[in-house]
Amino acid sequence: MIFAALADPTRRAILARLTEGEATVGELAEPFDISLPAVSRHLKVLEAAGLISRTRSAQWRSSRLEAGxxxxxxxxxxxxxxxxxxxxxxxxxxxxxxxxxxxxxxxx
Amino acid sequence: MIFAALADPTRRAILARLTEGEATVGELAEPFDISLPAVSRHLKVLEAAGLISRTRSAQWRSSRLEAGxxxxxxxxxxxxxxxxxxxxxxxxxxxxxxxxxxxxxxxx
DNA sequence: AGTACATTTAACTTATTGGTTATTTAACTG
DNA sequence: CAGTTAAATAACCAATAAGTTAAATGTACT
CATH class of the missing domain: 1.20.5 (Single alpha-helices involved in coiled-coils or other helix-helix interfaces)
Incomplete structure (x- = not known):
């Protein structure tokens, strides 16, 4: 599961971005030329692989790198x-x- | 490319097998319940990822692990x-x- | 030359992936 | 409470992946 999660360059870029600290979906999506739902699903894949965890606060969902x-x-x-x-x-x-x-x- | 190659469990098993030494396609296919052409294509993926190299000798193609x-x-x-x-x-x-x-x- | 053997390639099927737009959910704000 | 904002979900589409069987390739054997 983890290797499949790492196979996508957008997801690797997201992980790289998260080394700089937590970020919302919108912030994570910003550098990419793809729609927000697309990013949302990349995050879902990363979460399923245990590579990120997410916390909800108001209408923002913050993602945090989990490198285990x-x-x-x-x-x-x-x-x-x-x-x-x-x-x-x-x-x-x-x-x-x-x-x-x-x-x-x-x-x- | 490498992560995609590693994403498949059959391919990871093939790599594991190759730690014991070179092997032909037939030998590599033996433990799996899939057809020979399927194994042949897994090897192609591994080769494209640089994870194996292959030598032909007579009608056998031997695969060798390349861990770079x-x-x-x-x-x-x-x-x-x-x-x-x-x-x-x-x-x-x-x-x-x-x-x-x-x-x-x-x-x- | 003809046959057998190991492997690859071709053609096809099905499932999964990565993207889209439109809709829904959830929480804050005036 | 109506409206806005952030994100997720639904429904759909095109491309890729992984498998199949059948045919082709290349080498060795007699």
Missing amino acids: PLREATAWMEDYRRFWDESFDRLDAHLKRTLARNEENHHD | PLREATAWMEDYRRFWDESFDRLDAHLKRTLARNEENHHD
């Missing part, structure tokens, strides 16, 4: 860390070989 | 770490309060 699911997501990715180090090593080796070959060829 | 994009994804999430600590603190405080209240009520 991100912690879980990184925990899941941790299992792959050893592989990305390895991938990097392989990439690194590859780049070095390529570079060396270039040096040989047109040794200017 | 996961590194980038965690890097992106790093920006939110301060918030999840904070969320945790808040959750923790909440749990402690709740626990204390329970202790009071039915102090068994």
Whole structure:
């Protein structure tokens, strides 16, 4: 559920905005060129994923970032860390070989 | 793109399987109750996201885990770490309060 | 050359997603 | 209480995703 919530760029932008503090739906919608209901539904998705919580006060609903699911997501990715180090090593080796070959060829 | 690729549970299971080493499409498909073409397309999505690379040899295509994009994804999430600590603190405080209240009520 | 095998591509179906506008809900305000 | 404001919901539409079966591709085997 969390990855699906993060898959949309508008939702990621909303999360980024919320790092600066709570905001109302209207405020969150402002930078985007989409309708308010569209934003409202993005917020619903984020809330369902546990990435935001909302409080109502008068006619404003304030959204607040809840990063817990991100912690879980990184925990899941941790299992792959050893592989990305390895991938990097392989990439690194590859780049070095390529570079060396270039040096040989047109040794200017 | 990476988050969308990770959003599907079948694809995450495929990645998990690949931590045990390279595998052919048939081998990857085996644990799932879906058709081979379906698996083939999941692999295409993973490849497009840079999460696997593939080598052809005879009639088998072997898939290998490429964890680089996961590194980038965690890097992106790093920006939110301060918030999840904070969320945790808040959750923790909440749990402690709740626990204390329970202790009071039915102090068994 | 002909067949078998592993995989991909094509064509199609169904469900989900992300957007729209119009309507409804809820709370404040004069 | 009527009107305004903020947001959510409803009803709808187009695009995408995930699955299917059937056909095509590419390589190996005899």
